[in-house]
Amino acid sequence: ENMSVVKLEECRQHIRAQLDSVVEFWLKYSHDTEHGGFFTCIGRDGKVYDELKYVWLQGRQVWMYCRLYRSVDRFRRPEILEAAKAGGAFLRKFARVSNSGNQWKCAFCLTRDGKPTKVQRTIFSECFYVMAMDELSRVTGDEEMQLEAEQMMEQLIYWVREDSSGLGRPQLPGDVPTNSMAVPMMLLCLVQQLSEGRLETGRKYAELGSWCVSQIQQHIQRDGTAILENVSLAGAELPGCLGRLQNPGHALEAGWFLLQYAAQNHNKEIQRTAIEKFVQLPYESGWDEEYGGLFYFLDVDGHCPTQLEWSMKLWWPHSEALVAFLMAYSQTKQPKLLERFFKVYEYTFSHFPDSNSGEWFGYLTQEGKVALDFKGGPFKGFFHVPRCLYMCESILDDLLAEKD
Amino acid sequence: ENMSVVKLEECRQHIRAQLDSVVEFWLKYSHDTEHGGFFTCIGRDGKVYDELKYVWLQGRQVWMYCRLYRSVDRFRRPEILEAAKAGGAFLRKFARVSNSGNQWKCAFCLTRDGKPTKVQRTIFSECFYVMAMDELSRVTGDEEMQLEAEQMMEQLIYWVREDSSGLGRPQLPGDVPTNSMAVPMMLLCLVQQLSEGRLETGRKYAELGSWCVSQIQQHIQRDGTAILENVSLAGAELPGCLGRLQNPGHALEAGWFLLQYAAQNHNKEIQRTAIEKFVQLPYESGWDEEYGGLFYFLDVDGHCPTQLEWSMKLWWPHSEALVAFLMAYSQTKQPKLLERFFKVYEYTFSHFPDSNSGEWFGYLTQEGKVALDFKGGPFKGFFHVPRCLYMCESILDDLLAEKD
Helix, strand or coil: CCCHHHHHHHHHHHHHHHHHHHHHHHHHEEECCCCCCCCEEEECCCCCCECCHHHHHHHHHHHHHHHHHHHHHCCCHHHHHHHHHHHHHHHHHHEEEEECCEEEEEECECCCCEEEECCCCCCHCCCCCHHHHHHHHHCCCCCHHHHHHHHHHHHHHHHHHHCCCCCCCCCCCCCEEECHHHHHHHHHHHHHHHHHHHHHHHHHHHHHHHHHHHHHHCCCCCCCCCCEEEEEEEEEEHHHHHHEEECHHHHHHHHHHHHHHHHHHHCCCHHHHHHHHHHHHHHHHHCCCCCEEECCCCCCCCCCCCCCCCCCEHHHHHHHHHHHHHHHHHCCCCCCHHHHHHHHHHHHHCCCCCCCCCCECEEECCCCCCCECCCEEEEECCCCHEEEEEEEEHHHHHHHHHCC | HHHHHHHHHHHHHHHHHHHHHHHHHHHHCCCCCCCCCCEEEECCCCCCCEEEEHHHHHHHHHHHHHHHHHHCCHHHCCCCCHHHHHHHHHHHHHHHHEECCCCCCCCECCCCCCCEEECCCCCHHHHHHHHHHHHHHHHCEEEEEHHHHHHHHHHHHHHHHHHHHCCCCCCCCCCCCCCCCHHHHHHHHHHHHHCCCCCCHHHHHHHHHHHHHHHHHHHHEECEEEEEEEECCCCEEEEHHHEEEEEEEHHHHHHHHHHHHHHHHCCCHHHHHHHHHHHHHHHHHCCCCCCCCCCCCCCCCCCCCCCCCCCCCCCCCCHHHHCCCCCCCHHCCCCHHHHHHHHHHHHHHHHECCCCCCCCEECCCCCCCCCEEECCCCCCCCCCCHHHHHHHHHHHHHHHHCCC
């Protein structure tokens, strides 16, 4: 027991120091003071190697800055708020591109000065836009911005539950509609974001939240022995590689989304499902016993995935695993969950952080060698690393406070 | 001199045996006798692990079967012709999906029974459709099919040179039109395909061929020291990662396309450019001195590419390099080109072929370990390996005949 307190305290110190250093890295290197918004393609030593601005990452950075500003005392710094506001202004000005009808689509990528270069036919740019606007409005008190976030949310719900034609995907006879786990996960995340501390909004989105949870649970397949990334709308397994695909890090992320939901709704059944199916199973199938770390993709029948990067070790599945195991432990106090947290912790902190220039490497080979050495890229920004560190620090604070 | 003849003869024997074995593999495992067309997702031991039919690979397999049937005596076998015809019938029946206006788009992927699952907003499915139909019509004498190939070619030319809006890409202010090397390469390949042995067609496409050659040459950048994969329409370097991207295997493939063009047009200047710029340079920048093999992607300024698979060793760049160096040697007899051919040859044949189950692995780690163990997948079919072996065998036949 004492041993464990000492270890958890060490862990908290380390995570806190990591978070400080990661925040400093992005404050120092990512701000575009000329055109607004954030550079996200940032090399090993902080140098910008591409000026494109990926909208997911703009939205996530605004959200993360505001969340840190709002909930962690030592980050309630004017420069963080100013940076978040500047990022929000850039997004509002440039991210929304006109669409046919009265629907707004967000671009996927913008030039440095805000011209759209690519629009995806999915909902995710809009999701991160909502996250950013809602969190920013909580810090600034801007009610119009908060309203805009809710309006965009309504449109997302319409696309997902009523009519997706506004996304611009052609309907093809062989392309059967799919329940891709990312969609209910993102919507559940937005329900939690928009509902926090707001009873009326919480009631408004309660049915949606419960629908998201059941959509996520449809991904429990093979008699409860596997989480599959894509299932049919009726919750059945899909044929071929698409149907057999597993993404352990994504399942673990879904796990802690469900754990949060279970805690908020005092639902032990969902908590149990989250831990058994979305935390333990993906770890057991996804951990590489030979070299350590979580695989990126797997095929549930053991075929080789067709994704070239399937065996690589990415930073974000490890970030999600840390949050998932620590949250699962904090809710249940099962020692096995803490053991697994520390196993992921050892791998993560001995492989991903760059002790020379700060921040984390994002992409390792199966064997654990750095394969891509940049700190930010089209899909790696100021999000998974600081969110993981912030959440783990906060859970550790609570755990250690209990033990006092 | 004698030494070199012995070595070339050994090489020819080996390549001939490899080609026989690769052809047998696909004859045995890839035919869908129920729905027509070819399975392309084929595992290490020949088992189909996904029934989706990728249109690029359907077209390429039809083309390759017909080309072997037409030009290599030992492959003039009824079963090869029948398989090609069945593949052609499947393509004609299912690959073309209706488009707005009177334009035909081809699907990118079909279900086993021919329903489209995905349509790309590029020209490549249509290109492989043209290749397949033209080569098949040469074997069967089907003039209507030949006409269809030329009609589709006219549409491709219209999309590339007049108006690309039929491809369905939205025009975005930040998305500047780009000369992507794949486009003039594919069109040049089709010009050569359609013109072979046809004087009138050759005259019809002469200007287009010459335009393609100049479009390809626009990719010589940095004062002639690098081939860049994407340039502006005016032939200038583009900003960021997109502009700095190098794909050595693709440049080498362009190299032998240009060498063929130079030989057909008795143009020594293009031959020299092809060898210096598109064969030697990509080899020199793309070869991994540490582990051997050609990198998949590189950044001309030495930044880390953002493609997760950049350092992997893929089968097809090595196939293209073999053809490029052997053709360059056969045209010039420069010993250095033969040396490099043998260097690529050693790496290729000691790493890619699977001596247990036949065919080649497609995807190795930087260090040369098999990373994905299937023989066919969404982008690997009956094409690069047999085309390389067929072309090398044919060039070696000519070289050895000269030396007699």
